[in-house]
Amino acid sequence: MNQDARTLTLAEIAERLGARLEGDGERRVSGLATLREAEPDQVAFLANRAYLKDLPGTRAAAVLLAPGHAESCPAARLEMDNPYLGYAELSRLFDPLAGRTPAGIHPTAVVAADVRLGAGVAIGPQAVIESGVELGDEVVIGPGCVVGADSTIGPGSRLHANVTVCHGVVIGARAILHSGCVIGGDGFGFAHDGARWHKIAQLGGVVLGDDVEVGSCSSIDRGALGDTSIGDDVKIDSQVQIAHNVQIGDHSALAGCVGIAGSTRVGRHCMLGGGVGLSGHLTIADGVQVTGMSLVTNSILEPGIYSSGTGAMDxxxxxxxxxxxxxxxxxxxxxxxxxxxxxxx
Amino acid sequence: MNQDARTLTLAEIAERLGARLEGDGERRVSGLATLREAEPDQVAFLANRAYLKDLPGTRAAAVLLAPGHAESCPAARLEMDNPYLGYAELSRLFDPLAGRTPAGIHPTAVVAADVRLGAGVAIGPQAVIESGVELGDEVVIGPGCVVGADSTIGPGSRLHANVTVCHGVVIGARAILHSGCVIGGDGFGFAHDGARWHKIAQLGGVVLGDDVEVGSCSSIDRGALGDTSIGDDVKIDSQVQIAHNVQIGDHSALAGCVGIAGSTRVGRHCMLGGGVGLSGHLTIADGVQVTGMSLVTNSILEPGIYSSGTGAMDxxxxxxxxxxxxxxxxxxxxxxxxxxxxxxx
Amino acid sequence: MNQDARTLTLAEIAERLGARLEGDGERRVSGLATLREAEPDQVAFLANRAYLKDLPGTRAAAVLLAPGHAESCPAARLEMDNPYLGYAELSRLFDPLAGRTPAGIHPTAVVAADVRLGAGVAIGPQAVIESGVELGDEVVIGPGCVVGADSTIGPGSRLHANVTVCHGVVIGARAILHSGCVIGGDGFGFAHDGARWHKIAQLGGVVLGDDVEVGSCSSIDRGALGDTSIGDDVKIDSQVQIAHNVQIGDHSALAGCVGIAGSTRVGRHCMLGGGVGLSGHLTIADGVQVTGMSLVTNSILEPGIYSSGTGAMDxxxxxxxxxxxxxxxxxxxxxxxxxxxxxxx
Known part of the structure; x- marks a missing residue:
């Protein structure tokens, strides 16, 4: 897709990123690309030594890189110690979505009379905001979203289209919830009488900290008693399932298709690879990494990298x-x- | 989240649960909690010996427990043989959602002229009910749901927000369908001509028995010829995929992220752990349990517990x-x- | 569910399928079924030797089969070399959905003023079509769908109910997108500053070729820089996750619950079994098949069948x-x- 026609000078970029500029600060650029694909009006970046081979031939106007890689750069340089971090910041500067959503409530949205709305809230077409909800300043609710009764969404949060937030959910500031995700569906709790199942009403809620992101079609179930709890700065990819009463510590990241069973506690700064499964009632220490599709059936009490399974062969x-x-x-x-x-x- | 201010006396609870009360029947309680977290106006329960250590110190007004655990209980006792079952019943008594949905059709809902509606049906904002649908008594359709042409939903069933029921689906009584789930999307069927794929129209439907629950973002595909069939009292967690022409026997339970390939028949009273995968065209006997993330590629003809994979290690x-x-x-x-x-x- | 009362003569069917008819061409049939379940007004088919035992006893009016299986057939015969392909074509002839959707825009749909609509477009109730979208001829948008700004959907494509297509997505001709799927949510990209995560805006899009099918609740994430790309005639089942900048070659098929991590390139004519996981940045050659629930952590450079894991046991x-x-x-x-x-x- 086309990136919008936003342009910045290299000097502006250097200032925003705190990078040291070697080159023409007046030069204007209009986007971001890889070293290999960058056009002369774009900035490229070198954040991984594997791409060093693409540096000498790049057509980019400027390259964001670490000071040590300056010599073979044919273009202006934006030097900083963590160029990947610089790339992240630059990507947001060129994001065509940023600031594009008009504030205001679309006439087809259904907003209960007692909903408390912060300043600059935007609610898209066909959305439903039930009674008792509170939306903080600058919250954006996409088309087709439903926010259930008595839920709270913190300032600056964005729900993309067709997100469901069930009743009594608390979401912090600056959350990003992607389309099709569901926050606060019932946990899976039943008692067996020897012949059939009896539903356990899920009386807890879900609490998301600040700066949480949840991917497309992921689900975070509400607690049975007490809340399911997601810490600050937790990043959750698409197709992830988080069961009732799970707790995820701050700054942890969960890749696609992860499944976490009930009441398991994941520490801070953990990273779970794609398709990882954690059994219920486990404790996972801070700083644990689990590689893709591993099955974890016992608690992990020491930081480190953990794996299971076997790789594909003929x-x-x-x-x-x-x-x-x-x-x-x-x-x-x-x-x-x-x-x-x-x-x- | 707050539980609503519903209160019951201990005598009322004992009567509803068929429990034997030792203590002050006039005492009022307003909720349910764990032994450790219960406040003096709440009931706690002891259903797992692992929590016996929390019994002496509980602040609960009363504890639901088996007669054998009575001695170290510092509070009133609600004795019954299966206290977990009692907890399930009690959780529903304190469910703030129970009875909260007003009947009636929201003016923004789009309901085809020929839809047959039972008594007390509630249809939420932005929902769509297509032609030929029949909704039984007391059915609740959440905001943003779509019920496709000629589908039938039995009495007492509830669709939470943003559920999709496709055309020609039959759902029994008292179903609970959670947000984002899809019942009756096409099965995955294609014929190959040596160069490309040709779609096989999926002419069957989906039939759900009575008392079925389906979790958030789960999908149950319609049959190719003949129906995909889910028995009575089958409980399906979130992020589960059930392919075309699968049959699940009564009272079986499927945990999160289970995937079942086409035409496999799962027996009655089976339990599939999280992330279990069943290949297509298998037969799984009654009473089979499969532990989390196991891969089943052959039929299982005897009841028992089955497993595969290896646990995570350094x-x-x-x-x-x-x-x-x-x-x-x-x-x-x-x-x-x-x-x-x-x-x- | 009932198949609609469409009838065809055997002669008409033979002509449509290019099959050789042995039997009464005037006989009318009204549906399709298995050999075992066919009624006397239905056509059955024999495409798998495992069902040869059901041939002599079938009550079908006619059987679609290969010439070599003619002898024990008690009914009229529709002979063709690839009877499974014939079944696929016949299933579409008897599809009650075909041609059932009325064209036109439902009055509750919200369609931006600048949307370009081809001839015969149908947009269902509660759908939202944002600014800059282009819908080709005969496109069908189901109830509750959202099509984000500047996206393009090619002629003959159908979005079932509650599909989300995000902004700037390009979809080719004759796509079929099932309910709950999300095309173009953000890829999972963050830079770490040593303490916390910084979002990388996902500036790329998603491009789907012609004749792509995507199952219920599947997600295809948009690219970080450059697009996520799905080739022509790619078939994707339910609950599949495709990460940012993945490329899938023409004619490949992905079964349910597959997960593919970022930037992996899958070749043409590949088949991934249910629950397969591919790590990021891999290359998978043309013609590779991977069996169910296998984990692929290295590139596969030769066509063939690949597997990992172990089957369930006691x-x-x-x-x-x-x-x-x-x-x-x-x-x-x-x-x-x-x-x-x-x-x-």
């Missing part, structure tokens, strides 16, 4: 190995016997 | 083991040779 | 084997030592 080879997995305990016992006797029993 | 240790998995067949062959010869061949 | 047996997996490197080392020395070290 199917014929895999069939031979997978069948041996079912014999693994037997193999281990036979090996131990052989070590003891020098020959098979 | 990444460095895992790397060493996972690479050996690719040599497992070779390891087994070498071990057998060694057993035979007493030394390597 | 839980007690599994526990014994899974614990040995953690000793696997040790087992391999001890075996090698034993082979060398004839006895344990």
């Amino acid at each position: 199917n014929a080879q895999w069939r031979r190995n997978a069948v041996r997995f079912k014999q693994l305990d037997d193999i281990a016992r036979r090996l131990a016997r052989l070590e003891k006797t020098g020959r098979s029993g | 990444n460095a240790q895992w790397r060493r083991n996972a690479v050996r998995f690719k040599q497992l067949d070779d390891i087994a062959r070498r071990l057998a040779r060694l057993e035979k010869t007493g030394r390597s061949g | 839980n007690a047996q599994w526990r014994r084997n899974a614990v040995r997996f953690k000793q696997l490197d040790d087992i391999a080392r001890r075996l090698a030592r034993l082979e060398k020395t004839g006895r344990s070290g």
Whole structure:
């Protein structure tokens, strides 16, 4: 898609990023691209040594890079210690969405009479805001969203189209909720009488801290008793499932398709790879990383990197190995016997 | 979130639950909490021995527990054989949502002229009910829901906000469908002509029995020929995918992120853990439990507990083991040779 | 559900399918069913040898089959080399949905003044079409859909109810998007400053080729810089997650619950089984098949079938084997030592 025709001078960019500029500060640029694809009116960035090979040939007007990589740069340089961070900031400066949403309530939105609205709130077409809701300043509610009774959404938060926030949910400041996500659906709780299931009403809520992002089609269930709790600056990708009474510590990041079962507590600064599954009632320490599609069935009490599973291989080879997995305990016992006797029993 | 200011006496609770009360039947309580967190105006419960340590110190007005745990209880006692079941019933008594939805059709809802509505039906703002639909008595349709042509929803069922029920779906009594779930999208069926795919129209429907619950963002696809069928009292968590022509027997429960491929038949009273995957065209017997993230590629014909995969471990240790998995067949062959010869061949 | 009362003669069907008819061309049929379930006014098909046993007893008016299976057929025969392809075509002839949607814009839809509409476009109730959108001829937008600013949807495409297409997305001709799917939510991109996350604005878009199908509740994220790209004739099942800047080649098929991490390139004619996970920044060659729930962490450069994981087994047996997996490197080392020395070290 086209990036909008916003332009900035290199001097303006250097100032916004706190970068040291080597080159023509008056030069205007209108966007951001990779080293390889940048046009002469765009800024590129070098944040990963793997792309150093693309630096000498770039056509970019300027390159955002660390001081150590300056020599082979054919363009103006915007030097800073963490150029990836600079890229993040620059991407937001060129975001065509920024500031594009007009404030005001669309006439087709249904807003209960007692809803408290901050300054500059925008509510899109076909949205529904139920009774008792409070929306902070500059909150943007996209088309088709539903915000359930008595929920609170903090200032600067944005709900993209077709988001559902159920009743009694508390969302902090500057949240970004992507389309199709659901915050506060019932947790999965039933008691069994020996013959059939009896629903446990989910009386808790969901509390999201400040600066939380939730991806498309993700779901965060409400607590059974007490709340499901997501800390500040927690980033959640698409298709993630967070069960009732889970707690996620500040600054943790969960990649796509992660599933966390009920009452598990994830620490601060954790990173869960795509498709990771955590069993219920676990404790995961601060600073734990779990690699993609790992299954965690026990608490992890030390920071570090954890993994499970096996990588894909040729199917014929895999069939031979997978069948041996079912014999693994037997193999281990036979090996131990052989070590003891020098020959098979 | 606050629980509403509904209060009950202990005598009323004992009667509703069929519990034996030891204590002041006139005492009023206004909610439910864990042993540790209960305030003096709340009831707590002891349903798991792990929490027995919290019993002596609880501040609850009364505790729901089994007769055998009565002695160390510092509060009034509500004794019953299955206190977890009692907790479930009590949670529903204190559910602030119960009875809160006003009946009637919101003026922004779009309801086709020929829709048949039972008594006490509620249809929320921005909902769409297409032609030929039948909604039973006391059905509640949340804001933003779409119910497709010729579908039927049984009495007492509730669709939370932004649920999609496609055309020709049959839903029994007392269903609870959570936000973002989709019932009756097309199954995944294509024929290949050697060069490209040709769509197979999905001519079947979906039939849900009575007392079915479906979690947030879950999807149940319609049948190719014949229906996808979900039995009575089946409980389905969030982010679950059920493919075309799957059959799930009565009273089974599927945890979050389960995926079931086409035409597989799951028995009655089965329990599938989070993230379990079942291949297509399998038969799973009654009473089968599968633990979290297991892959099932063959039919399971006996009740029992089944598992696959390996738990997470330290990444460095895992790397060493996972690479050996690719040599497992070779390891087994070498071990057998060694057993035979007493030394390597 | 009932199939509508559309009828065709066997001669008409033979002509539409290019099949050779043996039997009464004037006979009228009104639907399609399996060999076992077909009524005397329906056509059945034999596309899989496993169902050959059902052929002699079928009550179908006619059977679609390959010439080699003609002898034991008790009914009229519609012979063609690829009867499964014939079934696909026939299913579409009997699709009650085909041609059922009336053109025109529902009065409750909110359509921006500058939207360009092709001939015969249908927009359902409560839909929102933002500024700058272009909808090709015969596009059908279901109830509750949102199409974001500046997106383009090609001719003949259909969005079922409650689909979200974000801003700046390009969709080709004849796409089918199922309910709850989200095309163009933000990719998951953040820079870390050592203490907290900084959002990277996702400035790219999503481009879908022609004849793409996306299942219920699936999500395809927009690119960070440059677009996420889905080729022609790509079929995506339900609950699939495709991250930013992924590229999928023409004619590939992704089963339910697949997750693909950022910037991975999948070739043409690939097939990914249910629950497969691909790490980021990989290259997957044309013609690769990956079996269900496999984890792919390295590029696959040759066509073929690839797998990982282990199948489910009895839980007690599994526990014994899974614990040995953690000793696997040790087992391999001890075996090698034993082979060398004839006895344990």
